[in-house]
Amino acid sequence: MAGLGGTETLGRKSRWAILDLVVVVYALVPVLWIMSLSFKTTKTLTDGNFIPREWTLDNYKAIFQTSEFVRALGNSIGIAIISTVIAVVLGTMAAYAVARLDFPGKKALVGVSLLVAMFPQVSLVSPLFEIERSVGLFNTWPGLILPYITFALPLSIYTLSAFFREIPWELEKAAKMDGATPAQAFRKVIAPLAAPGVFTTAILVFILCWNDFLFAISLTSTSASRTVPAALSFFTGASQFEDPTGSISAAAVVITVPIIVFVLLFQRRIVAGLTSGAVKG
Amino acid sequence: MAEIVLDKVTKRYPDGALAVSDVDIEIADGEFIILVGPSGCGKSTTLNMIAGLEDITSGELRIGGNRVNERAPKDRDIAMVFQSYALYPHMTVRENMAFPLRLAKVDNATVERKVNDAAEILDLTQHLDRRPANLSGGQRQRVAMGRAIVRSPKAFLMDEPLSNLDAKLRVQMRTSVSRLQKQLGTTMVYVTHDQVEAMTLGDRVVVMRGGVVQQIGAPQYLYDHPSNLFVAGFIGSPSMNFLPATLEDGTLRSSLAELPLTDRIRKLLESADAPREVIMGVRPEHFEDAALLDDASRARGATFTGQVDVLESMGSDKYAYFTLSGEQATSAELAELAADVGSADVPTSGIQLVTRISAASPARLGQSAEIWFDADKVQLFDPSSGRNLTFAGE
């Protein structure tokens, strides 16, 4: 009986392992390919080898020498961080209200934010272009930050209110009984418990802003506010006759790195179950 | 200096539900008062209004002589222990207990001392640096109490604090709650569902039903002199036996026996203007095996003969259960009580009777026994209003 169970779990394990491997390979091959391209020399770029014959860092050196890319990287980082902070702060307050309070118009608020999230962004590009041009936001940081916040807010309200709903309300009552003002109760009890949710949301929002191409390409015109995804499409290579694939690959790898760092950095904070032990177990 | 007075306090929730209606309770300084009643009767709502967690719709709440209706919980100087304990999971036991003191900006040395003292009292010293998630239910419960006692508040409010503990621990914690309150001498309002807690813990008990206070008094007084059918049925375990009965020419006719009324009861009934159809209530301990009694004692009551359905020997005495033929007593109060203990769905035919008789009784399971009951201990109730017709009120 025991042996049978053992082989069964073994069979199951290997089946899962194979499935996992397929998924991982499927997801990683394009990434690895881009990485491989970024390390190839111009000559070997199109030789079709997965592992570069000749390794080089020239592509990386090249992109960091072009002011175009460096500026774009700065824009990307600045715009994504500012948008994330604003969207998460506003989203935290809104989500708290949605999760905890009963106020007139709550259903409408939730409905509208869902609507915003589902709205096809493409259809907004031309009106936004016109509006931003006439109010002078075109090709500026705020010109990108504003639409990013708009589309990030529904996301952050949704994820955060789910987290807030998980926190037992009695903790807040207990804090009030212990002498806390509502602000103190929020700061000292609710916020620390909601932290994993806030970090998760921040990462999602950051990725959303970081990866955006549509607004970045339509609402910018110079390197003053162009972000990396948009700047990539303007890469021409060192000379007009040179294939820019190498530098584009290198740039793509570079902009993937912050996301990975971000996730790794906050991974430990995202662990759920922080609220366990609050109430009866 | 911390008596709590509820003066015609009423709570209507925004959705229109009337949770508490015109509650008048005067809680003396240092008193241990218990709120009991079936689920949904408004106990938690009352407690939350005292705490300041729920607004008072109308009426006045005074603590130490001052109206506090409009004060925030933190300005009322009251501590509360929640049914779920509501410990802060991101803080250690020490931080949890220190939290109210930190908020009150008490200096570090005092915080340290008070937390250590409280931990000592509650036997938590070796757990101070652990987190709530790693504690047992009883330990968490004590941490919650510790958090309440550290800042020496004017009063403690507890909402079913022991209901999440297993039976054995509950008994243990019950005595420690009682000891703690005596030791600290702080006013305590304690909500419970539990019969035994209600009877043993408090100086006085408030019985609530549907948001209305039914009766307030010492546990023994409520037990002996319930003002209505609801209190009679709610207080006491096993609960009072109820049977339909008819009053006629000074005798009480029921499926138990025909009982001549005693003078005391006759007088009370006259002044209460009793109807003909009544509900008769007899507590289990007012029965006795007739075989053990002499004639003089027998004469003070009546006897009936029935077949023993179930016999439970408790060592000190025996519980004998009988099923009598006839209709069960019906009233709104009894239906509500049955619903609360969950016995409403159990189909029964006839009248169930619980008697507590002496351990020396020769009664045997399945055999018939002659059981006597005390005529003067019988209580009679008006089936329509639930009023105790034999109530010898203050």
Ligand SMILES: Nc1ncnc2c1ncn2[C@@H]1O[C@H](COP(=O)(O)OP(=O)(O)OP(=O)(O)O)[C@@H](O)[C@H]1O
């Ligand atoms: N927030 C609320 N909104 C509307 N009605 C409520 C609210 N809270 C409680 N009630 C209602 O008020 C009544 C009293 O509730 P309460 O919680 O005080 O009962 P309880 O006596 O504590 O019951 P339990 O023993 O089950 O805890 C109930 O009928 C309940 O449905």
Ligand SMILES: [Mg+2]
């Ligand atoms: Mg309750």
